[in-house]
Amino acid sequence: MSKTASKSNAAPLHSEGGMDYLITRQRKFVTVYLPLLVFGFVLLFPFYWMTITTFKSNDDLYDYEKHSPFWVSNPTLANVKKLLFDTAYPDWLFNTMLVAVSSTFLSLFASVFAAYAIERLRFKSSRWVGLGIYAGYLVPPSILFIPLASMVFSLGLFDTRWALILTYPTFLIPFCTWLLMGYFKSIPYELEECALIDGATRLQILFKIILPLAVPGLISAGIFAFTLSWNEFIYALTFISSSEVKTVPVGVLTELVDGDVYKWGSLMAGALFGSIPVVVLYSFFVEYYVAGMTGAIKE
Amino acid sequence: MATGLSVLGRLNNSANALGFVFMLPAATMLLVFLTYPLGLGLWLGLTDTKIGRSGEFIGLANYKSLFDDSVFWLVVFNTIFYTAVSSFFKLFLGLWLAILLNQNIACKSFVRSVLLLPFIVPTTLSAIAFWWMYDSQFSIISWVLLKLGVIDKYINFLGDGWNARFSVIAANIWRGTPFVAISLLAGLQTISPSLYEAATIDGATPWHRFRFITLPLLTPIIAIVMTFSVLFTFTDFQLIYVITRGGPVNATHLMATLSFQRAIQGGQLAEGAAIAMAMVPFLVGAVLISFFGLQRRAWQQGAKD
Numbered sequence: 090m091s092k093t094a095s096k097s098n099a100a101p102l103h104s105e106g107g108m109d110y111l112i113t114r115q116r117k118f119v120t121v122y123l124p125l126l127v128f129g130f131v132l133l134f135p136f137y138w139m140t141i142t143t144f145k146s147n148d149d150l151y152d153y154e155k156h157s158p159f160w161v162s163n164p165t166l167a168n169v170k171k172l173l174f175d176t177a178y179p180d181w182l183f184n185t186m187l188v189a190v191s192s193t194f195l196s197l198f199a200s201v202f203a204a205y206a207i208e209r210l211r212f213k214s215s216r217w218v219g220l221g222i223y224a225g226y227l228v229p230p231s232i233l234f235i236p237l238a239s240m241v242f243s244l245g246l247f248d249t250r251w252a253l254i255l256t257y258p259t260f261l262i263p264f265c266t267w268l269l270m271g272y273f274k275s276i277p278y279e280l281e282e283c284a285l286i287d288g289a290t291r292l293q294i295l296f297k298i299i300l301p302l303a304v305p306g307l308i309s310a311g312i313f314a315f316t317l318s319w320n321e322f323i324y325a326l327t328f329i330s331s332s333e334v335k336t337v338p339v340g341v342l343t344e345l346v347d348g349d350v351y352k353w354g355s356l357m358a359g360a361l362f363g364s365i366p367v368v369v370l371y372s373f374f375v376e377y378y379v380a381g382m383t384g385a386i387k388e
Numbered sequence: 389m390a391t392g393l394s395v396l397g398r399l400n401n402s403a404n405a406l407g408f409v410f411m412l413p414a415a416t417m418l419l420v421f422l423t424y425p426l427g428l429g430l431w432l433g434l435t436d437t438k439i440g441r442s443g444e445f446i447g448l449a450n451y452k453s454l455f456d457d458s459v460f461w462l463v464v465f466n467t468i469f470y471t472a473v474s475s476f477f478k479l480f481l482g483l484w485l486a487i488l489l490n491q492n493i494a495c496k497s498f499v500r501s502v503l504l505l506p507f508i509v510p511t512t513l514s515a516i517a518f519w520w521m522y523d524s525q526f527s528i529i530s531w532v533l534l535k536l537g538v539i540d541k542y543i544n545f546l547g548d549g550w551n552a553r554f555s556v557i558a559a560n561i562w563r564g565t566p567f568v569a570i571s572l573l574a575g576l577q578t579i580s581p582s583l584y585e586a587a588t589i590d591g592a593t594p595w596h597r598f599r600f601i602t603l604p605l606l607t608p609i610i611a612i613v614m615t616f617s618v619l620f621t622f623t624d625f626q627l628i629y630v631i632t633r634g635g636p637v638n639a640t641h642l643m644a645t646l647s648f649q650r651a652i653q654g655g656q657l658a659e660g661a662a663i664a665m666a667m668v669p670f671l672v673g674a675v676l677i678s679f680f681g682l683q684r685r686a687w688q689q690g691a692k693d
Contacts, residue, residue, distance in 0.1 A: 111588070121491050125499070128485055132506050132566065135517040138528060142520065153531055195417075203414035212407025222414070225422050227675060229623035231644035232664040235651045236428035237421065239437075259422045262414050291406055320510040322626045323644075327652055338512035342630060353520055360513035371508045375501040378508075382567070383574035 139364075142357035143168055150354060168354035169362075172345075177332045178359060181340035186366070188250055188336060189318040192257035196314050197307065199258065200265035205295050207266070208273040209281065219270065226263035230323050233259065238327050252328040253336070257318045264317070265310040268381055272306030273299060309381030312374045316367050337363035432661035439655040450662035459638055460646070460663070467642045467667075469553065471622045474560040478617055479610070481561065482568025487602070489569065490576045500570065507566045515630035518559040522546050522631065549639035552632050556640050559627055568613055575609035576602070615678040619671055643667050 112120075142150065146165040149156045156162045172178050206212060207219045237256055238247075246252040276299060284294045300307070325336045332344060341359035345352055371378055433450055437443030454460045489500055506514060521528055522545035530542040545555045583601050592600070625644040628634060634641035634649065641649075643663055651660020 117491075121488055121493060124484070125488050125493070128481075128488070129499070129503060132503055132562065135514055135521065135562070136505065136509070138521060139514075139517045151526060153526070158528055158531060199413035199417055202410040202412075206407045206410035210403045210407040210410065212404045212411075215407060218411065218415075222418070225418055227619060227671070228422060228426065229619060229671070231623040231625045231647070232429065232667055233422070233425050235647065235657060235661045235664055236425035236432055238652065239432065239657060240421075240425060240428065255417075256421055258417050262417055266414060316508060320512070322510075322512045322629075323648070326629075327648070338510050338626075341516065342512060353523075353526075356516055357520065360516045363513045364509040367508055367510065368505065371504075372501070375497070375504075379500070379504070379570060379574075383571055 136364075139357050139361050142353060143361050145354060147354065168358040172355050172358045172362065176344060176355075176359075177335070177340065178337075178362070180333050181335050181337045182362070182366075184250060184334055185319060185336040185338075185363075188253045188257065189315050191250075191254045192261060192318045193311055193314040195254065196258040196261035196265050197311055199262050200269055200310065201295070201300065201307075203262070203266045204269035204273055205299060208270045209299070210291070219267075222263050222266050225259070226267060228259075230260060230321070234323050234327050237324065241328050247328060248330050248334060250334055253318075253321075253325055256324050256328070257321060261314045261317060265314055268310045268313070269303065269306050272303045276302050305377060305380070308374060309377040312370065312378050313381040315370065316378075319367050429661045430665055432658050433665045435658050437658040437661075439652075439657055443658055446658075450659050451666070454659070454662060454666065459641075462638055463641045463643055463646045463663075464666075466553070466638075466640060467622060468670075470557060470560070470624070470640075470642060471618055474557045474564065474621055475614060475618050477557075477561045478564040478568050478621075479614055481565045482613075483572055483606075483610075485565060485569035486572035486576055487598075489573050500573070504566045504570055506563050507570075511563060511626045512630055514563065515559060515627050518555075518562075518627075519546075519631045522555050546632055547636055549636060552636055552640050556627055556631055559631060560621060560624065563627070564617055564621065568617060571613045572606065572609060575606050579605050611678045611681055615675060618674045622670060622674070623667060 141159070141161050144161050144164045144166070146163045146167065149158075149162055203222070207215045207222075241247050241252045241256070246255070280298055280302075281294055284298055289297070320338070321336075322338050325339045326343075329335050329339060332340065335343070337359070341356065341363060345356050345359050432443075434445055434447060435443035436446045436449070485503070489496070489503075493499065520526075524542065524544055524547060527542060527545060529545075530539070533539045534542065544551060546552045579602065583605075584597055587597050587601060623644050624642055625648065628640055628642050628645045629648070632640045634645050638646075643666065647660040647663035649660075650656045650663065654660075
């Protein structure tokens, strides 16, 4: 923190930094980096805590005086081992993956056609259908789960993965359709008109012209839909009762908590390993994810 | 195959027929699993259905009994309090974080992606981490505050009504702030820097620039983001179900958790459906306020439809 970065001589160095030359480095540290550090600490601490708890032995876990709580003095894999071999955790992970992938593909399939129809075919009252789908996005699962539970029961789907695969698209389709409509809108009409003149059918246009150009949109919608279904809780909690068909969030909460003896170690391990797949996927597609999130809002 | 081709050919040329066919998968899914359940929920709320027993129409009896139910009114208060306080802080902190992220900072996109993590990780799982951090005996927060000499005994985070309310609100703010921040950041990036430069030359202070440039131009995005945020906070279920299950003595019960408790755990499907339906007017109100607020703003800025 030397004083060399004063107003006058910092200006030419930071010409790309907009009006940054108006503030000193010290001032920027206090007004920008310090608050960011605090935000970062608060937002990330629970994950740190989750991670180190996973690898703590019971001695570490329940005795803060002898062992500093912020570090693992005797790392152990006992919690992870217990989670993977003594519980149905691998099953839950498999179920979550299966349900998330299936409902994502189902929703993408339906949304691609719907978005193309609304945005490009411009059929009669397509505008209202588009608004109706947007309204569907505003219906939260917590007002639908009771009637859906009674439907799932009478359809004989209770306690099966189908109950989740078929109900998740209710919140995925509106989102994906709306996002894809935005992407389709940005593709020039002329491309489509040329193809029509050359005798292409609408289906060919959709698959050979529109979709290849909308790949970023498809990835955004897919990633977002996948994480939404991975995170879903209330339907999975209501429609599933057997351990072997549970998803990770429900399994961890209902089967790893028994009575008053909280198994914090294995609970945290369950939370950590349930989060890793989405975090890994997210880290590969951050830009698409952010585009999906902000795109759906800006529309 | 000649007729088949001609049918396809005609289909290809009619926007309405083709539109209908293309809409079919999405429309079927949404009508069967979204629109129908909405109606069914409304109907269930007017019956006396229990789990395993189909009910009969009893009019508004469920709503009448809810009206006289002090627990229901406590839960309505909790829900409004929870939504109002956490939405206020999410907007304030989210806007602040968005403005920070909009500065020239090192490793901008990395910082941005890392700070979005609370929103990515399944809420249930991060809520379990909060539950552990709020533990009455082994809370790390209490431990640190005790060592720093701020408090002299462990905080009873989840055992006391108001403590529990603020604890779950804190967890909700933690999860929602990154979403608000990243969405608002996208809005901030569309504001032209030349506006700020011009204002600075005219002698505007940072507060003036925020108040008269950032805020007005950001209002439409703020309205949409906050509508979503309010909608999903009002109907929140996961955080409460994981951290407190509505306790202590219903102090943190929200309408969604109460309807789950009565309908699924208590078996009173109809009563649960009535509670869930009672959320609808609030949600419609929130959407309308934001919609008309937004319209007015767009009109003031001279925007056409």
